[in-house]
Amino acid sequence: MRFIFKYVRNYKKEVLFCLGGAIALVAILLGLPLLLAEFIDKGIILHDEKILQTTIVKMTVLVVGSSIFLLLSRYGLATLSSGVTRDIRNDVYQKMINLSQHEFQEFGVSTLSNRITTDAFIILQFVQNIFGLGLTAPLVMLFAIGMIAEISLPLGLQLLPTLPVFVLMIWLLSKVTLPISGESQKTIDDINRNQREAIRSLRVVRAFNRQDYVAGKFSLINERYRCLTAKLFKILAVPPAAAWLIIDLSLILVIFSGAQFISYGDLQLGDLVAFIQYVMEALFSIALFINVIIMYPKAMVSADRLREVLETEISIKNCAAPIMATDNSGRLEFRNVNFIYPDAQEPVLRNISFTLNPGETVAFIGSTGSGKSTIVKLIPRFYDVSDGEILLDGINIKDLDLHVLRAKIGYTPQKANLFTGEIQDNLKFGYEFAGINDMLYAVDIAQAREFIDKTPEGFETYLSEGGNNLSGGQKQRLSIARSIIGEHEVYIFDDSFSALDYKTDAQVRKSLHERIKNASTIIVAQRIATIMQADKIIVLDRGTIAAQGRHEELLQTSQLYREIAHSQLSEEELNA
Numbered sequence: 001m002r003f004i005f006k007y008v009r010n011y012k013k014e015v016l017f018c019l020g021g022a023i024a025l026v027a028i029l030l031g032l033p034l035l036l037a038e039f040i041d042k043g044i045i046l047h048d049e050k051i052l053q054t055t056i057v058k059m060t061v062l063v064v065g066s067s068i069f070l071l072l073s074r075y076g077l078a079t080l081s082s083g084v085t086r087d088i089r090n091d092v093y094q095k096m097i098n099l100s101q102h103e104f105q106e107f108g109v110s111t112l113s114n115r116i117t118t119d120a121f122i123i124l125q126f127v128q129n130i131f132g133l134g135l136t137a138p139l140v141m142l143f144a145i146g147m148i149a150e151i152s153l154p155l156g157l158q159l160l161p162t163l164p165v166f167v168l169m170i171w172l173l174s175k176v177t178l179p180i181s182g183e184s185q186k187t188i189d190d191i192n193r194n195q196r197e198a199i200r201s202l203r204v205v206r207a208f209n210r211q212d213y214v215a216g217k218f219s220l221i222n223e224r225y226r227c228l229t230a231k232l233f234k235i236l237a238v239p240p241a242a243a244w245l246i247i248d249l250s251l252i253l254v255i256f257s258g259a260q261f262i263s264y265g266d267l268q269l270g271d272l273v274a275f276i277q278y279v280m281e282a283l284f285s286i287a288l289f290i291n292v293i294i295m296y297p298k299a300m301v302s303a304d305r306l307r308e309v310l311e312t313e314i315s316i317k318n319c320a321a322p323i324m325a326t327d328n329s330g331r332l333e334f335r336n337v338n339f340i341y342p343d344a345q346e347p348v349l350r351n352i353s354f355t356l357n358p359g360e361t362v363a364f365i366g367s368t369g370s371g372k373s374t375i376v377k378l379i380p381r382f383y384d385v386s387d388g389e390i391l392l393d394g395i396n397i398k399d400l401d402l403h404v405l406r407a408k409i410g411y412t413p414q415k416a417n418l419f420t421g422e423i424q425d426n427l428k429f430g431y432e433f434a435g436i437n438d439m440l441y442a443v444d445i446a447q448a449r450e451f452i453d454k455t456p457e458g459f460e461t462y463l464s465e466g467g468n469n470l471s472g473g474q475k476q477r478l479s480i481a482r483s484i485i486g487e488h489e490v491y492i493f494d495d496s497f498s499a500l501d502y503k504t505d506a507q508v509r510k511s512l513h514e515r516i517k518n519a520s521t522i523i524v525a526q527r528i529a530t531i532m533q534a535d536k537i538i539v540l541d542r543g544t545i546a547a548q549g550r551h552e553e554l555l556q557t558s559q560l561y562r563e564i565a566h567s568q569l570s571e572e573e574l575n576a
């Protein structure tokens, strides 16, 4: 609750509107029976024409005035609930994109997206409920009880035993439904993960004819969710049914006892009518309040899930006094770097040391899983080294401001990761001030101009989710172009040429060499042809440096390099 109220605090005006609306509703619900009693006892029974007329006017003014208040309060409630949800979503989103890889991986994509959508929506419904019914129902109940006591305390006391029944029901309800709500939210995460995976891998599923298997897996999770929701709804079905029973039995009791009170002359007919209305309102408001309580456990589970994201400690962050400026030389040095992934048992990198001077290119090659991508992920601090140091411009990257560090790096990831939107939005992603000439320059270097020119809309061509309306090679070329827009000191190409044909690969690297000849360049690749021109080639073997040197040297000195090289190129090509 405290979590939600922290956000509600920013909407004081809207809360006041809601309160005003609640008071207006109380005025209608409680004023009308009084006027009705006057209408019957004085107007109808005593034939007082004037009372009849003035009561009708009073009723009309009360109803119209209160309805206007009520409408305004609903407007306030709409602004309050949607605003609170927007603020929570923004904060969670902001936090999510700043989480380090490790925390992000721990949560998982599905649960994070579910928290931002479903859980935030549950909070919206809860805020609607609590500041709508949650405010009015208790007020109506308190005032109605007061009026009941005012009209006839002895008759009212006969209804007293219903109160503990309601209180017990509310307590039991929140206790029993809380764990089921928690479990069902987790199952929604599973449903989300399952369907994301299936959609992302639809072609694989079809190619392997595994539609039935995937559907079966989904239906198992879906069945689990069905069981939980059925159980929850069955429990939640009890309170309304019980509330109706109590309300109806109470009415019968009131009518029966009220008739006796009238026959003894202790009550007038109009008072009994008003009494019955107040009883109905008191009991109805309790029944409505139960609806708010029904939402409570679910909302608390959602609030906890959102709070968990917001309160997660980000492991990779700035040091206390980060360095904002360096000599911008682009000199990169790894000193005895060891690295173990946060939840892994074994280190994936051991004792990695090398230096990359401005204008030089260092290339990493090695078998799959040897640690090539891991090395380059340490440079923008996607992960922090477990041991040793990485220095850029002579400064330990942990001492550099994270934003400054990342701005120094032009990073082309293994997967292109394009965004839905126009080609130009993607190209400008790292440097929003890029003009047409910057984009033309970059796509020329990345050899992407030719396919962009062929599209009717050029830079305005719309890319579908993940750039799925492009080929793998086209995506990679755009991703390369994106990373070279803007000036960087270090360029990282993490297996970024793998989807290019040999000719395009060679052309891209040639143009890149001219464009970024003063920068430090790191290339991770599987192909010897991609890296054989590098100033330094580092051969990785199970997380350690097996050899390093130029292509010609390594052909002489490294058995592993020779094996990789000979498996890909002929003797002639290797010595070209």
Ligand SMILES: Nc1ncnc2c1ncn2[C@@H]1O[C@H](COP(=O)(O)OP(=O)(O)OP(=O)(O)O)[C@@H](O)[C@H]1O
Pocket (backbone or CB within 6 Å): 105, 341, 342, 344, 348, 366, 367, 368, 369, 370, 371, 372, 373, 374, 375, 495
């Ligand atoms: N997020 C992670 N958590 C735990 N272990 C990981 C993670 N990412 C990679 N690894 C492990 O680290 C090792 C090195 O992976 P890395 O991706 O750096 O290899 P690579 O040489 O780039 O391979 P490839 O050529 O196939 O891309 C692998 O054994 C891999 O299983």
